[in-house]
Amino acid sequence: xxxFLQRTFDSLANGSAYAALAVAISMxxxxxxxxxxxxxxxxxxxxxxxxxxxxxxxxxxxFSSNTDLIGAAWPVWAAILGAIVISMVIGAFTERVIIRPxxxxxxxxxxxxxxxxxxxGAFVRKQWGGRTMFLGSPFPQTAEDRWxxxxxxxxxxxxxxxxxxxxxxxxxxxxxxxxxAGLAFRAVTSNRTGSLLVGIRxxxxxxxxxxxxxxxxxxxxxxxxxxxxxxPDMMGRLLVFGLAAATLGGLRSPVLAFVGGYLFAFLExxxxxxxxxxxxxxxxxxxxLVLIIVLFVRPSGLMPRTExxxxx
Amino acid sequence: xxxxxxxxxxxxxRVKRLAWVIGSxxxxxxxxxxxxxxxxxxxxxxSNVIALSLAFAGLVVLTHYLGLLSLGQGAFVGxxxxxxxxxxxxxxxPVLWMPLAGLVAGTxxxxxxxxxxxxxxxxxxxxxxxxxxxxxxxxxKQVDGNLPVTLNGEFIAPSWTGIAENDEHIWELFLVAAxxxxxxxxxxxxxxxxxxxxxxxxxxxxxxxRAFGIPVYRLRLFGVALSGGMAGLAGGLLMVPTNFNDYTHxxxxxSIKMFALAMAFGGSRLISAVPGAxxxxxxxxxxxxxxxxxxxxxxxxxxxxxxxxxxxxxxxAYLTKGRGFMSLFETRTPKPALKPTNxxxxxVVRGLVDLDTQLGELExxxxxxxxxxxxxxxxx
Numbered sequence: 001x002x003x004f005l006q007r008t009f010d011s012l013a014n015g016s017a018y019a020a021l022a023v024a025i026s027m028x029x030x031x032x033x034x035x036x037x038x039x040x041x042x043x044x045x046x047x048x049x050x051x052x053x054x055x056x057x058x059x060x061x062x063f064s065s066n067t068d069l070i071g072a073a074w075p076v077w078a079a080i081l082g083a084i085v086i087s088m089v090i091g092a093f094t095e096r097v098i099i100r101p102x103x104x105x106x107x108x109x110x111x112x113x114x115x116x117x118x119x120x121g122a123f124v125r126k127q128w129g130g131r132t133m134f135l136g137s138p139f140p141q142t143a144e145d146r147w148x149x150x151x152x153x154x155x156x157x158x159x160x161x162x163x164x165x166x167x168x169x170x171x172x173x174x175x176x177x178x179x180x181a182g183l184a185f186r187a188v189t190s191n192r193t194g195s196l197l198v199g200i201r202x203x204x205x206x207x208x209x210x211x212x213x214x215x216x217x218x219x220x221x222x223x224x225x226x227x228x229x230x231x232p233d234m235m236g237r238l239l240v241f242g243l244a245a246a247t248l249g250g251l252r253s254p255v256l257a258f259v260g261g262y263l264f265a266f267l268e269x270x271x272x273x274x275x276x277x278x279x280x281x282x283x284x285x286x287x288x289l290v291l292i293i294v295l296f297v298r299p300s301g302l303m304p305r306t307e308x309x310x311x312x
Numbered sequence: 313x314x315x316x317x318x319x320x321x322x323x324x325x326r327v328k329r330l331a332w333v334i335g336s337x338x339x340x341x342x343x344x345x346x347x348x349x350x351x352x353x354x355x356x357x358x359s360n361v362i363a364l365s366l367a368f369a370g371l372v373v374l375t376h377y378l379g380l381l382s383l384g385q386g387a388f389v390g391x392x393x394x395x396x397x398x399x400x401x402x403x404x405x406p407v408l409w410m411p412l413a414g415l416v417a418g419t420x421x422x423x424x425x426x427x428x429x430x431x432x433x434x435x436x437x438x439x440x441x442x443x444x445x446x447x448x449x450x451x452x453k454q455v456d457g458n459l460p461v462t463l464n465g466e467f468i469a470p471s472w473t474g475i476a477e478n479d480e481h482i483w484e485l486f487l488v489a490a491x492x493x494x495x496x497x498x499x500x501x502x503x504x505x506x507x508x509x510x511x512x513x514x515x516x517x518x519x520x521x522r523a524f525g526i527p528v529y530r531l532r533l534f535g536v537a538l539s540g541g542m543a544g545l546a547g548g549l550l551m552v553p554t555n556f557n558d559y560t561h562x563x564x565x566x567s568i569k570m571f572a573l574a575m576a577f578g579g580s581r582l583i584s585a586v587p588g589a590x591x592x593x594x595x596x597x598x599x600x601x602x603x604x605x606x607x608x609x610x611x612x613x614x615x616x617x618x619x620x621x622x623x624x625x626x627x628x629a630y631l632t633k634g635r636g637f638m639s640l641f642e643t644r645t646p647k648p649a650l651k652p653t654n655x656x657x658x659x660v661v662r663g664l665v666d667l668d669t670q671l672g673e674l675e676x677x678x679x680x681x682x683x684x685x686x687x688x689x690x691x692x
Contacts, residue, residue, distance in 0.1 A: 035435040037383075037442065101630065108634025110381055110438060111575050114568060115625030122618025236564070240443050247439065285447050285454075292440070295428035 002151030003273070011262070011269040013158040013227045014241075016165040019261025020220030021235075021242030023169065023254045024213035030252040031189050031209045034099065034109045038116040039217055040239030042094075044232065045120045046087040046218030047225050048128060051135045054079035077138035080222035084215045091214025092207045099210070100203065124232045137161075137226025161223045168219060169258055172212070185209060237284060241265070244291045264290075343489070347482045355481045356553045357597070359488045361589045363549035364389075364570075366492050368585035369499065370542030371574035376636065377503065378535045379515035380434060384425075384441030385570045387448035388540045390562030392418045392547025394452065397461050397557055407465045411491050411548035418544015419537045426536035430529055437536070445567035453559035460558035467552065484553045491549055495542065500582055502538075511535060572621045576628045578636035595620070 021039060028036045053074045074082065098116060102108040139145075139160035147154045176182035187195040188205045196202050221235070228234060241264050248263065249256030267290065268283040347355055367389050374380050382388075392414030399405045399413040425444060429436040469475035469483035502508060513521040514528045522528055551557060573588035599617065628636060 029435065033433075033435075035438055037438075098626070102633060105634050106434065107375065107379060107381065107575075108629040110435075111572075111625050111634055112629040114383070114571065115622045115629065117622075118568065118572070118618045118625065119622035122622060125618070236446060240446050243439050243443065247436070251433075251435065285451050288443050288447050291443065292424070292428055295432070295436070295440070 005150050005152035007269045007273045008266065009152055009154045009158060011265040012162045013224065014268065015262035015265030016158075016161045017220045017224035017238055017261075018241040018245050018265055019258045020165055020168075020216050020223075021238055022245035022249070022257035022261045023172075024216045024220075025242055025246045026249055026251050026254050026257045027209055027213045027216075029246070031185065032099070032103065032206055034103065034106060034113065035251075036113050036213070037110065037239075038094075038113045038120065039213065040235035040242065041117045041120040042087065042091065042214055043217035043221035043238075044235040045090075045124060046083045046214070047135065047221035047230050047234070048124055049086050050076075050079045050083035050218070050222045050225070051133055051230055053082045054135055075138075076136045076222075076226075079135070080138060080219065083222055084218045087218035088211040088215040092211040094214070095207045095210035100206075121232055128232075130232055133230040135222070135225040135230055138223070139226070141226060157226060161226075164219070164223065165258075168216065169254070172216075172254070181205070181208060240284060241268070241287060244287055247291060248294065347485050352479075352481045355485050357593050359481070359485045359553040360550060361586075361593050362485075362488050362492045363546045363552075364589040364592060365546075365585045366495055366549065367543040367546035368570065368574055368577075368588040369496060369582045370539035370546070371570060371588075372578045372582060372585050373499070373503070373511075373535060373542070374539045375571075375574055376578045377508065377511040377515065378532055380532065380536065381438040381571075382441045382536070382539065383438055383571050384443075384445035384448070384564075384567050385539075385543050385574075386562045386564065386567030387441075387445045388418045388421060388543035389547040389550065389566075390448050390452065390557075391421050392544030393551050393557045393561065394456075394547075395544065396548035396551045397463055401461065401464045407463070407467060407552075408487075410551055411545050414548025414551075415541050415545040418547065419541035421544070422537040422540020423533065425540070426533050430532050430536065441567075442564075445564040449559045449563050452562075456558065458558070460556040463551065463555040466555075481553060488549045488552050491545070495545055496582060499538070499542065503582070507531075507534075569621055572625045572628075574636075575634065576624045576637055584636065 021043065024043075025036060025039050028034060028039070054076050094116065098112050099109055102112060137157050137160075139157045141155075141157050145156040147156075174182075176186060184195070184200045184205045185208065187198075187200055188202050188209075192202060195205075220238075224238070225234075242261065245260030245264050246257045248260030249258075251257075264287055268287060271286050272283045343358075346358065350358075367385055370388075371382060371385050374382050392411075395413040395417030396410035400407055400410060405413070421444075425440050426437065429440045467480050467484050467487065469480060473483060473486075475482050503511070510521065510526045510531055513524070514526060514531050518528050547562075569592060570588070573591055574585070577584050577587045577591075595617070628634065631637075
C-alpha cells in the first residue's frame, strides 16, 4: 500500500508537466485548428531562458558578456516568472510573424510549427550545447522537505508544482469566464466567422491565445526542470505524453487535457512500477498503446460525444 | 511509364514519349557507368538514395495527393527494416524476400495507425505518427537489444551478370533499383488511374467527393497503408546494401527530416521524391567535405543541419504555401483573389464571404443527416 501511495506521489510532478503541455496544445488547437508541434520545444527554450536568468554569468554560455543586462543571478521563482513573461512575448510574436501569414493552410502551418521545432532545437544546441544543466526548483528540495504519509514520502516540491498548476488552471478558467478577453476568446473558439462579424478582433485574440499557451509551457518547463534537469531533448517525451493527454480531451477541452496529463503520468508510474517487463523508457510505448486504444474505442476522448462532434 | 502518359497518339505526346525513352536510356547508361566505375561507398549511397526515394514517394502520396500529414515515415522505414532482417534470421526466408517482408510490415503498421486516427480531424494522424516516430527507437531497443542485428545471409550475384565476387555492392544496387522501379511503376499507374483522381478529389472537395460516391475514409485508409507499405519496402531495400540494423538507425529526427524534404520538394508528381532522397543522403556528405561536424551521417542531425531543415520548412511554408517548390514549375490557374484595400473592411468582407461559402456548404448538406456527416469528417 505504501508503495502504491509512493508511486502515486511520484507521478504528481510529471503529471503537472504533461498536464500543462496538454492544456497549452489544446488551447492553441481549439482556437486556431493548428496542432502546435513546437509547443514542447518552446517550453524547452523558455527553460533555458529561466536558466540564463537564474544562473547569471556562466562559463558555458557564449554570450556571457551580455549578462550584465540581466545583472546578478535571480532566485529561481523570479527566473521562472521572467521566463514566462518573455515566452509570452515570444508566443505572441510567433503567432503574428510565423503562423498568421499562412494560417489559412493547415498543412503549411503544421510545416511551419515543425520548422520552429527544428529551429529552436538547433539554436539551443548551438548556443548552450547538448549537455545537461541544472535549474533548481522554486520549492524546497532538501531531503527533509517531505511529509511521511502511510509510509510514503510526499515531497514538498511535487506538492508545490501540482498546486501551482491547479492554481494556474483555475486562474485560466476565471480569465475565460469572467473577463472580456476571455469572452472574446470563447467566442472566437466557438465561431470565428461570427465573432469577426460582431467586431471582435480575432487576430488579436488568437495572438493572446498563443501567448497564454507559451506562458503555460514556460511554467511547465521551469517547474519540471527541478526534477528532470535541462537538456535540449528534455521535451521529446513530455511532448508525446502531452499530446496523448490532449487527445484524451479531444484536443479541445483544457480541463480534460489537464486531467489526462495526471492520468497518463499515473499510468506511466504504475506500469513502470508493477509490470516487470516494462522499464521506465518503455512506458512511453504503453502510453502510446493506451492512446491508440482510446482512439479506437472513444475517438472523442473523454468528452461527451455530441459536444465533441458539434464543434467543428 | 511512358506509355501511360500519352493520350491517343497526338504529335506532342509522341515527342514526349520519345523524350522519355531517350531520357530513361541515358539515365540507365549513366547508372551502369557509375555502378561499375564508382567506389563502393558511392554505390551504396546510391542504393540508399533509390530505396529512400520510395519512402519519399510514399510521403508525397500522403502529403500532396491526400493532404494528410505523416511525421513518422522514418519509423515506417524502420519497421520495414526490422521485418526484413527478422524474416531471414528467424524464419530462414531467402534474402530476396526481404523487401517484400518490409512491404507487408509497413502496410500493416500504416493501417493500424490510420484506422483510429482517420475518423478524426487530420491533426490526429500527424499526432499518432509523430508518437510512433518517437516510440519506434525505444521499442526496437527493447525488442532487439542494444547491439545491431546482422543479416544471416548475403547477396551473391549470379554468374550471368558478370559481376566480380567482391563487387556485391553493384549487384545490390541492381536489386534495389529493380524492386524500386517496379514499385514506382505500379504506384504511378495507380495514381494516374481512378484511384489517383479520387485521392485528389477527397483532398480538395471531400464533401463533393462523398456526394459522388467516393468512400473518403476508406480511400484515405488505403492511402496511408500504401504510403506505409512503400516506406516499409524502402526499409527492406535499405537492408540490402546495409545488412544490419539497430535502434539508432531510424530515430525521430529522420522522420522529421523526411517530412521537411517531402514538403519542400513534393509536387504532384512522384518524381519529386528523388531530390528529397538525394539531399537526405548527400547533404551530410557534402557538409563533411566542408569540415562541418557530422556525427551520425544521414541518420541523425548534424549540429547545424537543424538550421538548414528549419529554414527549408519555413521557406516552403511561406513561399509556396505548403505546396512544395516543385509545384512552382507546374502550371496552375490561380484563383481570383478578393483584395479590398481597407483592412477593417477586408476582414468584414472576408467574414461575409466565409459565411456565404458556409451557407452554400450547408445547402449542399440539407439532404444529409448532420450526424452522419459529423461522425466521419467533422474537420475537412
